[in-house]
Amino acid sequence: MTTASTRTVRKPRFDSLFQEAYLNLWRTYDRLKVVEDELFVRFDLSAQQYNALRLLEAAQPGTLPTLALGTKLISRAPDMTRMLDRLEERKLVHRERKPENRRVVEVGISPVGLSLLEELSGLVREGHKRQLGHLAARELKQLIELLQAARDPHEEPGGRWHKPPRD
Amino acid sequence: MTTASTRTVRKPRFDSLFQEAYLNLWRTYDRLKVVEDELFVRFDLSAQQYNALRLLEAAQPGTLPTLALGTKLISRAPDMTRMLDRLEERKLVHRERKPENRRVVEVGISPVGLSLLEELSGLVREGHKRQLGHLAARELKQLIELLQAARDPHEEPGGRWHKPPRD
């Protein structure tokens, strides 16, 4: 990540502060993701599938249209259909088309899905603590604030991850 | 990402500050990654392949053993062989085994690879500016500091991404 240099420094060198920040973000996410993956692999689940189940849990007893669920996910999911295929195959979610608009597929969490989330609840909480438990509340809030500022120009206005204006 | 709630708030709700921080990290990385991918896709390159080329550029005219290159990468790469296969196929890198130890494969960047990096140089710099150019230097440094603190317990001691002790 550095241009050719005769200096024998062993720490990374960066082209710009912007690049340094982004590579730190990438590296940090990569390191912490490992902790999360270790947990979810035991349940044969990806972090994104877990995310989807949580969103459906929040919507119940209601359901969410496929597209709406997709926009609420933390990370991009260009193939919602297959993702939901796999969750439905395990009976974690149920899907149906309403007669009012047969283009739309409504997705809901199933009792099996709710049970799985119940089982995961404490473990996920512990996992996040293992990831970031060494930081103080003040540092965490600061980090959140800066991450929000960092990505705001890249969020949809009005989107759920868009920072609301401060009065 | 929230437990079942009758409150109709539209913003995400979190189980803990740790979870909130991690999900913000995930979301921010996901949003900024899109900007980077838009650039690299034009050169039929992944961010990780670009990272590898930069590391080899830094090492030249020397080379790096496959394993050493792997440990320097920003994100985990469990199959270095195939990743390097693809780079070698495009003549961006060259590989050789030394007679001293025929287990080890030394990897070096090729003139074609150097040309590609030259071509990408300004574009990558601009890309990072598009990602994070809206933040002030003070905010970027603060973000970097916090990201380092966040991941330090998850880094190898002595590793290149491990924060060196401050005196």
Add this chain to the structure above:
DNA sequence: ACACAATAGTTGTTGCAACGTGTATCGTCC
């Protein structure tokens, strides 16, 4: 009433990530 645009989801396909196992080679110990 019909044509066409827009919307929502599905499908075909390719490339690759990732895991686990296998192979070749070197280092150590007896």
Add this chain to the structure above:
DNA sequence: GGACGATACACGTTGCAACAACTATTGTGT
């Protein structure tokens, strides 16, 4: 000198991400 453990890389395989095109349905405009 040979057995065995360790190291480095290669390979077989599966699952899935991602892109683009397709299909079905609804909404709009004339």
